[in-house]
Amino acid sequence: MLDKNGIAQRIAQEVHDGWYVNLGIGIPTLVANFIPEGMEVEFQSENGILGMGPFPFAGKEDADLINAGKQTITAMPGAAFFDSATSFAMIRGQHVQLTVLGAMEVAQNGDIANWKIPGKMVKGMGGAMDLVASAENIIVAMMHTNRAGESKLLPSCTLPLTGVGCVKRVVTNLAVLDIRDGAFHLVERAPGIEVDQIRAATAGKLVVPEVVPEMVIA
Amino acid sequence: MLDKNGIAQRIAQEVHDGWYVNLGIGIPTLVANFIPEGMEVEFQSENGILGMGPFPFAGKEDADLINAGKQTITAMPGAAFFDSATSFAMIRGQHVQLTVLGAMEVAQNGDIANWKIPGKMVKGMGGAMDLVASAENIIVAMMHTNRAGESKLLPSCTLPLTGVGCVKRVVTNLAVLDIRDGAFHLVERAPGIEVDQIRAATAGKLVVPEVVPEMVIA
């Protein structure tokens, strides 16, 4: 089973040289830590930076330089700052090649819900609705089940949607799954995880090929 | 009768302290020369400058610094450069208080034509359609008649329109006229010009009040 860093590490393998990538709050933020040295990748944060760097050293924090998670960050050489309209022009205009974000629920048709539990909790959609409606590559990073042990990979979402039919791939603590033709297609198992465990934790339709390789995490 | 500089000088009297003003190509450009010293006025040129200054001294021309008429210009202290989308955001968003432009024809309902003579001449509308569709104050600066001696103030435009019902005031070599209620209302006569001369040169409906003062041009 993967921990959060493991999920991030696996997702980092999906990042190609020359890509602009938007990382959501939470697990997705960790993906930046696992990009190989020398790979040409730039991270966009939708509050207005391209070329986001690592967190600053203590004492070097700048209140005017944060990411979308409101964390203090640094800017890499070649970075650029811009306003929110330009930022979402990049996103909506499909200039960002990959979006990684968290979710409360993902459905077998690619729907995603991650911003509201009616009557109980409302975080707001932030930039997520723009991101999922626009990005060509959307990877969801999340735990396979919620705290109550219930599957987050469902036949259809029960919570208010963030976007429809947009998620292409899900990476969880248990597996990598692709979404197509109205089903979750099992691609890889997390180290030490059996197909049956994944099956038990997946409420939506799961398609399992004959051979399901185990993830290779360096 | 006014010459081009006279028309510009009269229009300069319409400019208020604290206004942003867009001046079109031709006579309107001359208006800038007659703004009283110390008056707080900024000229916007739609190719991307706010705070346009006078022409440069010979030898100081900068190919990268021009106005919408493609003339070399200078920038005043407090100027700003911006892109064309932002420039027309200013115009469409009614942040520019006054637009002065030339015309081939103006109609008594406020229609204006200034970009095309079918089959003969096409200059293009440039920024004029955006300007006339958006500005709250539009003053047309032009000769009262064309080279053939025909009136340019008409019952209705014969040429393809630039905008509908948008012109509020016309300043010509003969007169100042306001447009309202489907007619040209004579406001002032040019120095030495009689009402009958204006009447003869105006093809559209002309309303003449009992007293028509002569322009005061300092």
Place this chain on the structure above:
Amino acid sequence: MAINKVVTNEIEACKGVKNGMTLMLGGFGLCGIPERSIAELVRLNIVDLTCISNNAGVDDFGLGLLLQKRQIRKMISSYVGENDEFERQMLSGELEVDLIPQGSLAERCRAGGAGIPAFYTPAGYGTEVAEGKETREFNGKPHILESALTADFAFVKAWRGDTAGNLIYKATARNFNPMMAMAGKITVAEVEELVPEGELDPNQIHTPGIFVQRIFQGTGYEKRIEQRTVKTEKLSE
């Protein structure tokens, strides 16, 4: 001669703000918020406000201060996030909230300032956000029609400004400020440093002065950090 927009301080700058008005306030989280203007709005105790702002600050800072005093009737935002009082007032129904996608919020403010009454965007299609909105397909992809936002007053915060109202923001403190500056009937800019006209490079202006009606140099900026995160700590979520 450039048009002078300078007012003395936040007291002068906030003159004319009245109960029931619609305000825009720049900032993302606590980054780039108009601290001094917010403090003055709190002091004036103006109520029944509709506030358009990406977030509503935190419980005890930023717009959270106006929420605490129940000065806000309605919020138009994209994210509630880490503001417990915001979430509480919203869930209890005390506060009317219109949550809209962040990109749509930014673009709607820009549209308001740019004289574009409406535009189509794919964001929010098929979700609650699309309810009651026109849907139309372009290039085989469904979009929804979003309308422009404007405000009686827009309050923005910049790093440097000049007497003509030109503004330069710093780093990610820029965020929503430029679009909101465009969309305010009266736009109030507070800056950390106010310089005479001619001192800023006209090539580096982020918000041209035409969008700004009043400008003042603020004092005593707190610039609170919401999520201080540093490298010496082990990277964690």
Place this chain on the structure above:
Amino acid sequence: MAINKVVTNEIEACKGVKNGMTLMLGGFGLCGIPERSIAELVRLNIVDLTCISNNAGVDDFGLGLLLQKRQIRKMISSYVGENDEFERQMLSGELEVDLIPQGSLAERCRAGGAGIPAFYTPAGYGTEVAEGKETREFNGKPHILESALTADFAFVKAWRGDTAGNLIYKATARNFNPMMAMAGKITVAEVEELVPEGELDPNQIHTPGIFVQRIFQGTGYEKRIEQRTVKTEKLSE
């Protein structure tokens, strides 16, 4: 590590441009035009082009060079102005021309780059420009629906650029370049000075590198002035 966008020169930069493609070209008149890329397009003798550009240069410079060689099938512009060959080809019907208001042209390019398929504008209502377009009233004022423009290649000219593709324009040479940079499937930027990543202040970037696919430092810029106007001459029309 930032993404390196550098190519050797205009020859490398123009690779992949084919007959029949749609191109965007920045500039206003001759100010801020991609001189080197235009020269290469002339040399390549690529034909049947649709060119989106505010103007078409003058008879013997800028896009006028492509017009002379009949490489352009269709122009999408706002102004013909002082280009006799452009006007002649248009009036004779040799050249297809779509004239659109300058603000709509700028906004349509921006929309293309920003994933906004269409928007409403008052510009052109009641004129030829509105023919065949949807009309709708907002706040009692009629508007027309304008659609986004994109291009197979966008050619832009900047003052300074870095290896990551970030661009800074100079003065009014900025004009249409930033929006066209956004709207090109492949955007080629030519700059007067190319510097390593990290040399440009990230706060002063006009076009972030994400919008640029290829960048090169051009040489031998002519930067011709169309209407040289100076103060010693008596001011005249």
